[in-house]
Amino acid sequence: MHVADFSDLKAVAFRRRRWGGSGCRRCAAVFRLCGPTRMATITKKDMLDRIASRLNLPPVQVKRIVQMLLDEIVVELLKNNRLEFRDFGVFECRSRPPRMAQNPKTLRRIAVPGRRRIRFKAGRRLKIGLSAPVPDEVVPPRLAPAGVQPAPAAAPQPAAGVVVAAP
Numbered sequence: 001m002h003v004a005d006f007s008d009l010k011a012v013a014f015r016r017r018r019w020g021g022s023g024c025r026r027c028a029a030v031f032r033l034c035g036p037t038r039m040a041t042i043t044k045k046d047m048l049d050r051i052a053s054r055l056n057l058p059p060v061q062v063k064r065i066v067q068m069l070l071d072e073i074v075v076e077l078l079k080n081n082r083l084e085f086r087d088f089g090v091f092e093c094r095s096r097p098p099r100m101a102q103n104p105k106t107l108r109r110i111a112v113p114g115r116r117r118i119r120f121k122a123g124r125r126l127k128i129g130l131s132a133p134v135p136d137e138v139v140p141p142r143l144a145p146a147g148v149q150p151a152p153a154a155a156p157q158p159a160a161g162v163v164v165a166a167p
Helices: 009-019 044-055 059-078 122-130
Strands: 084-087 091-094 098-100 109-112 116-121
Touching: 009 122, 044 059, 059 091, 091 109
Parallel strands: none
Antiparallel strands: 084 091, 091 116, 098 109
């Protein structure tokens, strides 16, 4: 919500205390009153229900399949294997060596143990999707219900300055 959306300052002060953060740029110039931008949280159950309804399968069966996939991903990452999902992305395990750090308050040196981290690099299709505007409902053609055809692609437009003769 923006500052203009609030009718009284008590509500604004309450929201400021509750949300914290600097909020959006439009309100930051006025009083820094808006809460941080929040994104929707989609749970595994939400995803399972969507997939089950699209494929007309029982949710229990879809849950078993998805959980097996997630378990296999975990097992392979624990083995330090690289997982590549074409057009989606790559998961790989990276090791950080142990190092010495310093507490800025006390200036005391602290040994930080090495650790393993998971790195995700977005694939081509995901990068293209992230750069496009977000539509209301995105349904990949593979997951569309049977009998529903995806919308046909628009005909390519000729480049500027190119004259196309009529057939």
